[in-house]
Amino acid sequence: MRHVMSPLDFSVEELGQILDLASDIEANPQKYAHACAGRKLATLFYEPSTRTRLSFEAAMLNLGGSVLGFSSADSSSAAKGESVSDTIRVISCYADIAAMRHPKEGAPLVASMKSGIPVINAGDGGHQHPTQTMTDLLTIRSLKGRLDNITVGICGDLKFGRTVHSLIEAMVRYPNVRFVLISPEELRIPDYVRDDVLRKNNQDFKEVTRLEDALPELDILYMTRVQKERFFNEEDYVRMKDFYILDKQKLTLAKPDMMVLHPLPRVNEISVEIDDDPRAAYFRQAQYGVYVRMALILTLLEVKVC
Amino acid sequence: MLNVGQLNEGVVLDHIQAGKAMDIYKYLKLDKMDSCVAIIKNARSNKMGKKDIIKIECPIEELNLDVLGFVDHNITVNIIQDAEIVQKKDLTLPKQLVNIIRCKNPRCISSIEQELEQIFFLADEEKEVYRCKYCEEKYRSSAKNNK
Numbered sequence: 001m002r003h004v005m006s007p008l009d010f011s012v013e014e015l016g017q018i019l020d021l022a023s024d025i026e027a028n029p030q031k032y033a034h035a036c037a038g039r040k041l042a043t044l045f046y047e048p049s050t051r052t053r054l055s056f057e058a059a060m061l062n063l064g065g066s067v068l069g070f071s072s073a074d075s076s077s078a079a080k081g082e083s084v085s086d087t088i089r090v091i092s093c094y095a096d097i098a099a100m101r102h103p104k105e106g107a108p109l110v111a112s113m114k115s116g117i118p119v120i121n122a123g124d125g126g127h128q129h130p131t132q133t134m135t136d137l138l139t140i141r142s143l144k145g146r147l148d149n150i151t152v153g154i155c156g157d158l159k160f161g162r163t164v165h166s167l168i169e170a171m172v173r174y175p176n177v178r179f180v181l182i183s184p185e186e187l188r189i190p191d192y193v194r195d196d197v198l199r200k201n202n203q204d205f206k207e208v209t210r211l212e213d214a215l216p217e218l219d220i221l222y223m224t225r226v227q228k229e230r231f232f233n234e235e236d237y238v239r240m241k242d243f244y245i246l247d248k249q250k251l252t253l254a255k256p257d258m259m260v261l262h263p264l265p266r267v268n269e270i271s272v273e274i275d276d277d278p279r280a281a282y283f284r285q286a287q288y289g290v291y292v293r294m295a296l297i298l299t300l301l302e303v304k305v306c
Numbered sequence: 307m308l309n310v311g312q313l314n315e316g317v318v319l320d321h322i323q324a325g326k327a328m329d330i331y332k333y334l335k336l337d338k339m340d341s342c343v344a345i346i347k348n349a350r351s352n353k354m355g356k357k358d359i360i361k362i363e364c365p366i367e368e369l370n371l372d373v374l375g376f377v378d379h380n381i382t383v384n385i386i387q388d389a390e391i392v393q394k395k396d397l398t399l400p401k402q403l404v405n406i407i408r409c410k411n412p413r414c415i416s417s418i419e420q421e422l423e424q425i426f427f428l429a430d431e432e433k434e435v436y437r438c439k440y441c442e443e444k445y446r447s448s449a450k451n452n453k
Contacts, residue, residue: 083419104415106440110422125413127441192444 002300003112003119007133007170015137015170022138022288022295029062035298035305036065042095043069044087044111045122046078046102051264051286052122052131056099059293068095085114092116097301099131100124118300126162131296132263133166135289140220142288143259143281148174153214155182156224156244156269158189163263164224165193172201179205180214184240187226210243215253221246223262223282225269247271254279261285313386316341316363319374320382324348327358330381333373333406339364372400376407376436401428403436407445414441 004010010018025032041060045053048071057067070076077087084102088111091098099120100108105127112119123129141147152171158164158181168189171177179198181189188207189198198205208214215221226244228237246260251274262270262282274280298305322330327345336343341364351357362369366385374381375397383395403426409416416422416438425439436445 083421084415085419102415103413104418105411105413105443106415106438109440110415110419124415125441127413 001118003108003115003121004130004296004300005109005112005121006128007130007137007166009130012173015134018134018292018295018299019138019141021298022291023142025291025294026142026288032063032294032298032305034064035303036060036063036301039063039065039097039301039303040095041065041067041069041297042091042098042117043067043071043122044076044091044098044100044102045069045071046073046076046100046107048072049101049123052101052129053099055131055286055289056120056122056293058290059297062290063294063297065096065297084111087111088115088119097297120296120300126160129162129166131289131293132163133170134292134296135285136163136167136222136261136263137170138292139261139281139285139288140259143284144219147171147177149176150174150219151178151180151217152220152222153180153182153218154222154224155211155214155246156226157187158183158224159187161224164189164222165197167222168193169197172197172203177203179203180218181205181207182209182211182214182244183207184209184226184236184243186236211246212250212253215250215258216255218254218258221254221258221260223260223266223269225267245269245271246274248273248277251277251279312389313361313363314389315365316361316386317366317369317371318384318386318391319360319362320357320384321351321354322358322360322381323378324354324356324358326378327360330358330360330374330377333377334362334369336360336362339368341368371395371397373403373406375399376403399428399431399434402426407436409438409441409443409445411438411441411443414438414443416440 043053043056053071060067073079084107092115095117097118099122100111101122102124105125108119108121108124121128121130154164223246258279259281260279264282327347341362344361346359348356349359371383379397381397384391385393405424407426408424416424426436426445427439429435429437
């Protein structure tokens with residue numbers, strides 16, 4: 001039995017197989033429509049996360065399975081003081097696989113240590129969110145046809161953005177990936193990512209402040225939100241915030257086949273005026289999130305579909 | 307030098323960094339043992355200038371010496387039997403520490419589920435970095451000089 005705590009739990013080869021399966025699901029959804037009939041997914045969400053939870057539930061329903069669970073700690077036995085270990089032991093009697101979101105870092109790992117069913121980390125505080133990273137990888141691979149030989153721009157809050165750190169860690173494993181890290185000085189990537197991930201892997205990367213400067217060379221632009229509360233003073237925020245809003249005018253600087261990704265929800269960092277541009281891929285990314293979760297559920301339940 | 311009686315069976319921890327003997331005392335949980343323990347602080351040392359020494363009279367297997375590798379692997383461990391040094395033990399960094407140090411990350415699951423073992427793994431041997439098994443937070447403490 002296997003659990004998924006981090007995107008790095010899978011080798012590049014294993015990840016390739018999951019992404020292949022996700023692509024086959026996209027191409028032939030009917031083939032998988034009953035693959036998990038009679039199986040149950042428990043969504044154990046100790047904090048609200050509408051998109052991730054619904055994406056998991058949609059994935060299981062698409063596979064012909066069913067779902068049960070809770071969507072906040074208040075509506076679970078955690079409110080009575082039950083430990084994560086006890087909860088998962090009980091849930092193991094009710095379901096075949098579980099997806100757990102928890103505000104405390106490491107909670108899904110603790111659950112996996114006592115679980116009788118596969119546990120998927122659906123986000124644990126600021127720590128890991130493997131299915132978001134797998135979604136990002138599937139989106140890039142599906143839209144660009146590759147995960148290597150590619151220039152990826154990552155823009156916005158690179159300091160606190162969990163999805164950004166995971167994406168970098170996952171993509172350094174592919175050859176000839178170049179990163180352009182676009183952020184204000186205050187929100188640069190943390191030292192441990194720069195030193196322990198990028199420099200340690202002799203990764204080609206550069207850090208820039210202006211989005212316009214980076215746009216012409218990018219194959220992928222991964223946008224994240226720059227939050228006002230991350231700045232030391234309002235003056236800096238006002239000075240910088242427009243640099244990180246992608247609008248129609250800035251998009252004219254990009255290659256015609258560049259793709260714009262965003263983990264969502266967006267606030268104002270991507271103008272709605274570009275939503276209909278063929279390069280705006282963030283809603284398709286949400287769809288890929290369902291396919292990759294379907295592939296993950298099939299893989300962990302060891303369901304083979306011929 | 308101050309004379310402390312010879313051990314018949316036990317362990318002498320030599321070349322402890324001056325002032326760190328009490329940290330070692332706590333890490334080895336010597337306060338919870340009945341054994342006879344002598345702590346010598348600020349002993350003269352040709353090699354170190356000043357050093358601390360701990361003598362513990364107990365069978366070697368009663369001590370978790372792995373933890374010493376984590377605290378300071380320059381400590382010399384002399385195993386004593388029949389009042390003779392029978393072995394000098396080399397210290398290495400343990401791959402895992404269980405219930406030796408605590409995770410200080412307030413967002414870690416171990417901060418609210420008290421029954422969980424505090425487990426750290428050796429993440430980088432060269433830089434002597436330990437990380438919490440649950441949240442992967444780097445261990446920091448003044449005793450380890452924030453390595």
